[in-house]
Amino acid sequence: MLILVLAAAAAVYLLTAWIWPHTACADCSGSGRRFSPTGKNFGPCGHCGGSGKKLRLAARIAGRTDT
Numbered sequence: 518m519l520i521l522v523l524a525a526a527a528a529v530y531l532l533t534a535w536i537w538p539h540t541a542c543a544d545c546s547g548s549g550r551r552f553s554p555t556g557k558n559f560g561p562c563g564h565c566g567g568s569g570k571k572l573r574l575a576a577r578i579a580g581r582t583d584t
C-alpha cells in the first residue's frame with residue numbers, strides 16, 4: 518500500500534514538473550542578469566543563458582529538455 522502511495526505521489530510530482538518545467542535560476546535569482554562586483558553593470562547570467570529559468574531535475578526525469 519505504501520509503495521502505491523509513493524508511486525502515485527511520484528506520478529503527480531513528475532506531472533507538475535512536466536507542466537511547470539522551470540524554476541528560478543539559483544545563480545541569478547531568476548532575474549537572468551548577473552551583476553558586476555560594483556553592482557552598476559550587469560550582463561546575461563551565464564548559468565541560465567540570461568533567461569532566469571532553470572530546468573528542474575524532475576522535469577528532466579519527466580523527459581523535458583532544456584531550451
Ligand SMILES: [Zn+2]
Binds near residue numbers: 543545549562564570
Ligand atoms: Zn541565471
